[in-house]
Amino acid sequence: MPYPWPIPDVTGVELYKQDAVVLRRDFSRPGVDWERADVKQFSWSSRKRLAFTAANTDTVFTAMMTLTYPRVFPNDGKDVKRNLNHFLVLLRKRNPDVLYLWFLEFQKRGAPHIHIVIRGVRVNHDAQQWLSQTWYRLCNTNDPKHLAAGTRLERIRSPNGARNYCVKYAYKMKQKNVPTAYRNVGRFWGCSRSVKPTCRSRHDCTEDDLVGALEESGWTWQTSERIEYSTLYGAAECLTKWIDDGILELSTSDQTQPGDGTLSAGIIPSTKEG
Secondary structure, eight states, X not given: OOOXXXXXXXXXXXEOXXXXXXXXXXXXOTTOOOSOOOOOSOOHHHHHHHHHHHHHOSOOOOXXXXXXXXXXXXXXXXXXXXXXXXXXXXXXXHOTTOEEEEEEEEOTTSOEEEEEEEESOOOXXXXXXXXXXXXXXXXXXXXXXXXXXXXXXXXOOSTXXXXXHHHHHHXXXXXXXXXXXXXXXXXXXXXXXXXXXXXXXXXXOOHHHHHHHHHHXXXXXXXXXXXXXXXXXXOHHHHHHHHHTTSSEEOXXXXXXXXXXTTTSOSSOOOOOO
16 A cells, blocks of 8 residues: 655665664654554554564573463553562662563463563572562462462573564564453563664665665565665665675764664654554
């Protein structure tokens, strides 16, 4: 379906660890209110931001925590996020160097279910005991079964294991539908500041330059004479040769701030859900 407004001209490209982000001239859509909307589902834009963060972070996660609720569970996202936020505060207090990325899903019975990939926590019996007791105390369920089986701590053995798991999670809608009785779902994922991807370099170029570089380098998804994407997944390595050869010139501006590329480059900016 064609866009009902012109696609802005390409002005450059930012390279991240795996992906490239297209930069365009500033534009706005008339009559659009950009105020944050209530989150009612795991939106496509939020899923893309999670996949981008997981694929391009420099953090190598080494373990994963899973937090669950017992037979009786909260149906208000504010209560769940309150439990999660308190847990993360205590986790950082116990492990000052911890880095994390968390994401929410729902079990078949409708209970919220939280995964946290982490770095900076040793996987051992003491850590598992602390995890079980802390989550049990914060949830205040008074259910002995919850204390025994409400959490899990496991080691991630592959350097790319967490990244691949998170990207797969982002694009799989199973267990993402919000149960009818659940309200105030809030964000579906979040991360500590140091986990956010860092822009490695920024380059000025025209759209013709970028299209030619993508076509010649064999980037799989380049099939037209225009760039219709905001994020070029897996294109950072493909564009390296063209940058080294001087076809895509290094930007003279040193004012660019690293980011996740989703707002500066989006063809269709969206409300900041999730």
